[in-house]
Amino acid sequence: MLVIEKATYEAIVAHARKDHPDEACGVVIGPExxxxxERFVPMLNGAMSPTYYEFVEDDWKKLYDEMxxxxxxxxxxYHSHTATEAYPSRTDIDxxxxxxxxxxxxxTRDGAHSQTYDGPVEFRSYRIVDGKVTEEEVRVVGSYEETSEGED
Structure with a gap:
């Protein structure tokens, strides 16, 4: 299960809406x-394409070294799909x-990219290991402290 803070969830969605019609992409970093x-890092889609994304190689290397x-x-x-469902493509899996x-x-299909759109977006999370895609539940919390307060 992916547990993600509401502010981070909203930042990812806002980035996807802002970059439409191109795919948005980025990472959220945390302690190893x-x-x-914990740390939202929107990236530039070097492909600047509505059907494909790629991190700019120098930006990714710099971020990876920093991590x-x-x-x-x-x-x-994360990345967005602008005209299809939120499911990994063959390229995404590869x-x-x-x-x-x-x-x-x-x-961001079906108008979800509009800056004034206040309806739900399709936001899904997967684990992808050796080409096998497994969808997982997404739990949005106000803060990570909420997840540890009620669990023993």
């Missing part, structure tokens, strides 16, 4: 091994190289 998506130095990892790797990451997809 924690599974806590390494800070004992962090990409807890969430490019999924981080088995501990949650792969989040946000669909």
């Amino acid at each position: 091994g924690s599974d806590r998506a 390494w130095d800070r004992d962090e990892e990409a807890v969430v790797i 490019r999924a190289k981080y088995p501990t990451s949650h792969y989040v997809l946000v669909s």
